[in-house]
Amino acid sequence: xxxxxxxxxxxxxxxxxxxxxxxxxxxxxxxxxxxxxxxxxxxxxxxxxxxxxxxxxxxxxxxxxxxxxxxxxxxxxxxxxxxxxxxxxxxxxxxxxxxxxxxxxxxxxxxxxxxxxxxxxxxxxxxxxxxxxxxxxxxxxxxxxxxxxxxxxxxxxxxxxxxxxxxxxxxxxxxxxxxxxxxxxxxxxxxxxxxxxxxxxxxxxxxxxxxxxxxxxxxxxxxxxxxxxxxxxxxxxxxxxxxxxxxxxxxxxxxxxxxxxxxxxxxxxxxxxxxxxxxxxxxxxxxxxxxxxxxxxxxxxxxxxxxxxxxxxxxxxxxxxxxxxxxxxxxxxxxxxxxxxxxxxxxxxxx
Amino acid sequence: xxxxxxxxxxxxxxxxxxxxxxxxxxxxxxxxxxxxxxxxxxxxxxxxxxxxxxxxxxxxxxxxxxxxxxxxxxxxxxxxxxxxxxxxxxxxxxxxxxxxxxxxxxxxxxxxxxxxxxxxxxxxxxxxxxxxxxxxxxxxxxxxxxxxxxxxxxxxxxxxxxxxxxxxxxxxxxxxxxxxxxxxxxxxxxxxxxxxxxxxxxxxxxxxxxxxxxxxxxxxxxxxxxxxxxxxxxxxxxxxxxxxxxxxxxxxxxxxxxxxxxxxxxxxxxxxxxxxxxxxxxxxxxxxxxxxxxxxxxxxxxxxxxxxxxxxxxxxxxxxxxxxxxxxxxxxxxxxxxxxxxxxxxxxxxxxxxxxxxxxxxxxxxxxxxxxxxxxxxxxxxxxxxxxxxxxxxxxxxxxxxxxxxxxxxxxxxxxxxxxxxxxxxxxxxxxxxxxxxxxxxxxxxxxxxxxxxxxxxxxxxxxxxxxxxxxxxxxxxxxxxxxxxxxxxxxxxxxxxx
Numbered sequence: 001x002x003x004x005x006x007x008x009x010x011x012x013x014x015x016x017x018x019x020x021x022x023x024x025x026x027x028x029x030x031x032x033x034x035x036x037x038x039x040x041x042x043x044x045x046x047x048x049x050x051x052x053x054x055x056x057x058x059x060x061x062x063x064x065x066x067x068x069x070x071x072x073x074x075x076x077x078x079x080x081x082x083x084x085x086x087x088x089x090x091x092x093x094x095x096x097x098x099x100x101x102x103x104x105x106x107x108x109x110x111x112x113x114x115x116x117x118x119x120x121x122x123x124x125x126x127x128x129x130x131x132x133x134x135x136x137x138x139x140x141x142x143x144x145x146x147x148x149x150x151x152x153x154x155x156x157x158x159x160x161x162x163x164x165x166x167x168x169x170x171x172x173x174x175x176x177x178x179x180x181x182x183x184x185x186x187x188x189x190x191x192x193x194x195x196x197x198x199x200x201x202x203x204x205x206x207x208x209x210x211x212x213x214x215x216x217x218x219x220x221x222x223x224x225x226x227x228x229x230x231x232x233x234x235x236x237x238x239x240x241x242x243x244x245x246x247x248x249x250x251x252x253x254x255x256x257x258x259x260x261x262x263x264x265x266x267x268x269x270x271x272x273x274x275x276x277x278x279x280x281x282x283x284x285x286x287x288x289x290x291x292x293x294x295x296x297x298x299x300x301x302x303x304x305x306x307x308x309x310x311x312x313x314x315x316x317x318x319x320x321x322x323x324x325x326x327x328x329x330x331x332x333x334x335x336x337x338x339x340x341x342x343x344x345x346x347x348x349x350x351x
Numbered sequence: 352x353x354x355x356x357x358x359x360x361x362x363x364x365x366x367x368x369x370x371x372x373x374x375x376x377x378x379x380x381x382x383x384x385x386x387x388x389x390x391x392x393x394x395x396x397x398x399x400x401x402x403x404x405x406x407x408x409x410x411x412x413x414x415x416x417x418x419x420x421x422x423x424x425x426x427x428x429x430x431x432x433x434x435x436x437x438x439x440x441x442x443x444x445x446x447x448x449x450x451x452x453x454x455x456x457x458x459x460x461x462x463x464x465x466x467x468x469x470x471x472x473x474x475x476x477x478x479x480x481x482x483x484x485x486x487x488x489x490x491x492x493x494x495x496x497x498x499x500x501x502x503x504x505x506x507x508x509x510x511x512x513x514x515x516x517x518x519x520x521x522x523x524x525x526x527x528x529x530x531x532x533x534x535x536x537x538x539x540x541x542x543x544x545x546x547x548x549x550x551x552x553x554x555x556x557x558x559x560x561x562x563x564x565x566x567x568x569x570x571x572x573x574x575x576x577x578x579x580x581x582x583x584x585x586x587x588x589x590x591x592x593x594x595x596x597x598x599x600x601x602x603x604x605x606x607x608x609x610x611x612x613x614x615x616x617x618x619x620x621x622x623x624x625x626x627x628x629x630x631x632x633x634x635x636x637x638x639x640x641x642x643x644x645x646x647x648x649x650x651x652x653x654x655x656x657x658x659x660x661x662x663x664x665x666x667x668x669x670x671x672x673x674x675x676x677x678x679x680x681x682x683x684x685x686x687x688x689x690x691x692x693x694x695x696x697x698x699x700x701x702x703x704x705x706x707x708x709x710x711x712x713x714x715x716x717x718x719x720x721x722x723x724x725x726x727x728x729x730x731x732x733x734x735x736x737x738x739x740x741x742x743x744x745x746x747x748x749x750x751x752x753x754x755x756x757x758x759x760x761x762x763x764x765x766x767x768x769x770x771x772x773x774x775x776x777x778x779x780x781x782x783x784x785x786x787x788x789x790x791x792x793x794x795x796x797x798x799x800x801x802x803x804x805x806x807x808x809x810x811x812x813x814x815x816x817x818x819x820x821x822x823x824x825x826x827x828x829x830x831x832x833x834x835x836x837x838x839x840x841x842x843x844x845x846x847x848x849x850x
Contacts, residue, residue: 141780171609221651
């Protein structure tokens, strides 16, 4: 295993050179999410040499790690203290901490626990002005200045190089039990809306077309009571990791893969192809040959957006933005990265 | 260094032709209520930070969205600064008016537009009070989690602008964690939707950026919040300690036991005595510190956790652990804490509330340093502390009628905040920077970091017309602030060696 190493000066030097010659940079960690977003033409800036957990005090509920630290290493350290990163970022093999923040992808617990962004407390960032700066801190509450740390989550490296991040972590629940119930999609969505209004310890909910899979997490008492009330067959807990890492059968076959992000109580969407419901209805996976325009229109109609997970299929994998919003996003990009060197075009051609 | 807007260090503001502005508003927005007589403006000259007052150029009280848009367009055309204000309960002067600016009061946008129990969301206008959302959701057994102590009066638009907190943040998060979507108007009146009814949106997360941006980037015109099912039950334990260190250690031990309380509050002896005198909550007045630990959730889990926490507290050296026997006693335990500010207010004609955050492990050292500063400045300090999330609220007692006391209180407050930064914390956990902590921003951020903040501002408001002077100091101000420290011959942290 490579050793912990502070390569921030190396990264800073590479950014400063790129600034000098206005060379675009393609920021990469393990490249585990290379398939997401648009292609970036640029010199590679590899973050993996800047790695290691900088500090972790379980009783403070904060862990700070450098961007090149593998998620598996983070998970291992947390596991030792019976803690976790509740948003369950997928590792897609060997993802790094920096890539986790840049993509902002969260796992099955997201609707109940919050997203990657919600666990960001502070970041260190190399900016488009060639400076290595610190925003946020290792404290739970901090409203000094603009929230640039949380802005970095999901920015796909387009606003700067995230070199270090402090994350809030939580104790693992004492009890975890997964169950599976036979019911059709419509009924499952109705039940989820109903259960969502009750204090049930549900922490994951997925419908595969035939069965509703639920994860119950909490104290012994609440999990046992919920299990008794809901019934169902026991499900192996590994299902959730398989779902999160896209290892379940649904993701196998060749049709293009889309991620639909929707209001949680959206009824079953009629689209060609197959669907898998996650996040209690708020995230739906679609395997479909349908036209891009059809998918986007159907999803926009219900207040959601669609991301294409099959690389190269469409020019804009992320749902196009309204003109005014795109203009302000471009203003922000130009202000924070005036030379346009950080992952240009990864999110949108204009950014 | 005075915190009222000073054009010399905060930037020159455009000169405004008041008559032309009033004329434009009357002509183009005939139904808009405009206040411009001196006595009408008086009630609007401060927010919750009442030690600082500025009479606004004029006050507008729109009732319709197109009026807000019209005001912004006119002010943009005529280059008039605009300060947005909700209920005016903010404690950091974020809505402090400008003599050369319009105060845009959003309080009349007070309608709850839609409660959707199936989606667990509430769509509301920005002037809706925080507590009113939970009240409207109550028939569905749902509630809005963030509960700043001003929740009966503060409005949700202000909560978003300040990223308001409360006593339940460790478990339930800040405002930013409980939002889905906001509608905003930009400085020139253009409408943007940030976030969505889904859990995420494509592009940069401007919802996160706007939350806590203190009205500097846009004006919030509608808010969609997440609602949660009400916890089945809530129990509270009160533990007394003979030292603050032991109480601090007990907090760490509770977390180490894998328990995240709904609320976890600490008070020191002065705060305990003040609260007990005022509320008669049954607090042990001879304790050096008390902890209030609330556990909420499903009945069976809460019961188990209460037992675990009791054990932890006893092992950590609590001299007494009491569980509220019934709901009435639980409410009484909390009443003492929730009224700690007014209770301390009875001890002294004035008090000044700080809002720093620190890593919890630094608590004993920071409290010692505060005690030393308190002696040095000859002002009493009572400490109440959101112990779960490291947010301190030292209350500095002073008498504004005594010459020099306000200045001394401010200087002491500034020292406390700089101390928080020094130990890895922040100058503000939930009250915001506003004007109050504008100088301490220079301690928390270096000039490169402040420059990047100004770049963010320029992306949305290049002319600097929205709430000028708040949140982010100019480099000029920081230069003078830094120079003043040296000039007075003080080391930045003379108290640190006492740790």
